[in-house]
Amino acid sequence: xxxxxxxxxxxxxxxxxxxxxxxxxxxxxxxxxxxxxxxxxxxxxxxxxxxxxxxxxxxxxxxxxxxxxxxxxxxxxxxxxxxxxxxxxxxxxxxxxxxxxxxxxxxxxxxxxxxxxxxxxxxxxxxxxxxxxxxxxxxxxxxxxxxxxxxxxxxxxxxxxxxxxxxxxxxxxxxxxxxxxxxxxxxxxxxxxxxxxxxxxxxxxxxxxxxxxxxxxxxxxxxxxxxxx
Amino acid sequence: xxxxxxxxxxxxxxxxxxxxxxxxxxxxxxxxxxxxxxxxxxxxxxxxxxxxxxxxxxxxxxxxxxxxxxxxxxxxxxxxxxxxxxxxxxxxxxxxxxxxxxxxxxxxxxxxxxxxxxxxxxxxxxxxxxxxxxxxxxxxxxxxxxxxxxxxxxxxxxxxxxxxxxxxxxxxxxxxxxxxxxxxxxxxxxxxxxxxxxxxxxxxxxxxxxxxxxxxxxxxxxxxxxxxx
DNA sequence: TTTAATGGTGTAATTTTCACACCTTATATT
DNA sequence: AATATAAGGTGTGAAAATTACACCATTAAA
Numbered sequence: 001x002x003x004x005x006x007x008x009x010x011x012x013x014x015x016x017x018x019x020x021x022x023x024x025x026x027x028x029x030x031x032x033x034x035x036x037x038x039x040x041x042x043x044x045x046x047x048x049x050x051x052x053x054x055x056x057x058x059x060x061x062x063x064x065x066x067x068x069x070x071x072x073x074x075x076x077x078x079x080x081x082x083x084x085x086x087x088x089x090x091x092x093x094x095x096x097x098x099x100x101x102x103x104x105x106x107x108x109x110x111x112x113x114x115x116x117x118x119x120x121x122x123x124x125x126x127x128x129x130x131x132x133x134x135x136x137x138x139x140x141x142x143x144x145x146x147x148x149x150x151x152x153x154x155x156x157x158x159x160x161x162x163x164x165x166x167x168x169x170x171x172x173x174x175x176x177x178x179x180x181x182x183x184x185x186x187x188x189x190x191x192x193x194x195x196x197x198x199x200x201x202x203x204x205x206x207x208x209x210x211x212x213x214x215x216x217x218x219x220x221x222x223x224x225x226x227x228x229x
Numbered sequence: 230x231x232x233x234x235x236x237x238x239x240x241x242x243x244x245x246x247x248x249x250x251x252x253x254x255x256x257x258x259x260x261x262x263x264x265x266x267x268x269x270x271x272x273x274x275x276x277x278x279x280x281x282x283x284x285x286x287x288x289x290x291x292x293x294x295x296x297x298x299x300x301x302x303x304x305x306x307x308x309x310x311x312x313x314x315x316x317x318x319x320x321x322x323x324x325x326x327x328x329x330x331x332x333x334x335x336x337x338x339x340x341x342x343x344x345x346x347x348x349x350x351x352x353x354x355x356x357x358x359x360x361x362x363x364x365x366x367x368x369x370x371x372x373x374x375x376x377x378x379x380x381x382x383x384x385x386x387x388x389x390x391x392x393x394x395x396x397x398x399x400x401x402x403x404x405x406x407x408x409x410x411x412x413x414x415x416x417x418x419x420x421x422x423x424x425x426x427x428x429x430x431x432x433x434x435x436x437x438x439x440x441x442x443x444x445x446x447x448x449x450x451x452x453x454x455x456x457x458x
Numbered sequence: 459t460t461t462a463a464t465g466g467t468g469t470a471a472t473t474t475t476c477a478c479a480c481c482t483t484a485t486a487t488t
Numbered sequence: 489a490a491t492a493t494a495a496g497g498t499g500t501g502a503a504a505a506t507t508a509c510a511c512c513a514t515t516a517a518a
Contacts, residue, residue, distance in 0.1 A: 011237040083281060207463080209465055394495075435493075467511090475504070480497105482495100484494090484495090487493090
């Protein structure tokens with residue numbers, strides 16, 4: 001095996017599941033494609049990996065080009081390798097996900113012309129997506145849902161300061177079920193990684209709630225010997 | 230984008246983590262390479278994906294060619310895409326794992342000449358492996374360890390009929406810690422998916438233990454609404 | 459002042475987890 | 489036959505975690 005290996009440009013791609021939380025709803029970032037195949041369809045932000053970049057680097061670059069978002073802490077969740085998943089040839093794609101705050105984010109503007117625009121869409125009633133992106137979405141969303149039970153991923157979706165009601169609403173949105181308010185609060189606070197702030201919620205026309213911060217240092221200390229990734 | 234896509238032969242590979250359990254020890258299947266680079270080194274069974282096969286199909290074929298083992302229920306666990314992970318060019322590899330019974334298995338004979346032989350090696354004190362296979366092993370083993378807590382993967386490693394002591398020994402081997410006998414038994418039996426057989430252990434020079442079977446149907450019923458994958 | 463909306467709190471029952479030790483049974487040995 | 493060896497098999501009590509459940513407090517707007 002001393003032959004020269006071929007290039008991997010355009011046989012290998014990344015697709016990104018970017019989750020956000022807004023107005024009590026879990027959202028996902030989609031692009032409107034400006035390229036055949038599936039021109040004008042909605043799709044996950046994704047494109048081809050280049051010869052000289054790692055998968056993680058490619059994921060960063062591609063997401064930036066298609067949505068303007070940069071340096072998100074993305075993680076790989078699955079690789080999709082069915083022979084005919086791409087209509088134009090054999091393309092294997094690696095799914096990445098990230099959970100981010102969309103709060104007050106300026107409009108998302110694609111850098112590259114491969115996408116016309118990038119929009120946040122509720123994870124409920126998603127339209128048909130290009131390629132096998134619906135399957136990719138279901139796979140990734142399922143993993144995130146399970147991961148929520150033993151990883152502090154929810155805080156990435158909230159503003160730095162948040163109320164317990166917001167936090168609970170987020171859990172309910174991800175798990176798609178109602179939780180008991182008293183039990184939820186008791187449990188969250190019992191972990192010891194939420195820092196209660198003096199500051200209170202503002203601009204609401206009812207009793208203002210206490211604000212909390214997620215204390216990542218405390219979290220690491222508490223869970224240093226437990227589950228990874 | 231109407232250009233023709235290139236072939237993926239030899240830019241894309243599969244590496245397999247095949248776990249077995251024997252003599253109270255957790256083992257992994259390694260091959261001795263018969264090809265440069267890393268000729269004569271120990272490595273995970275792995276090779277290039279072909280243009281016209283899915284990843285899952287490739288994993289089956291490759292494992293068969295290198296070890297003679299066929300149709301194992303392998304699952305993907307991670308894709309490794311560092312630019313320089315392969316000394317001869319850009320090769321992205323997908324890690325797959327399976328847990329199997331090695332009991333009384335005939336010798337494993339590689340079909341292809343890429344491997345000289347296939348051997349079971351204890352997961353403790355693994356030697357240096359070819360490529361980044363040590364990293365791949367660590368990544369996969371970590372995931373399996375965590376998965377053990379909420380998936381019935383241990384039974385794939387045991388003979389069809391097994392004793393509770395064997396089962397406990399296996400858990401201890403995977404988790405690398407001692408468990409309490411009474412609590413372990415109580416918990417396992419409480420799940421309700423172990424079927425107690427009339428038959429007893431044979432050929433031991435002490436009191437024979439009851440044999441049990443894992444009842445996959447009951448398991449599915451009990452956990453139908455819980456965690457996937 | 460009243461209304462509307464959410465904030466915030468405690469207890470008791472149940473279930474799960476955890477720590478812990480001794481007698482029983484089967485075979486091999488003398 | 490007696491004994492030694494090696495593992496099989498069993499229960500209880502304390503502590504912790506989970507679950508179900510309802511009402512008063514606070515704020516701003518009407």
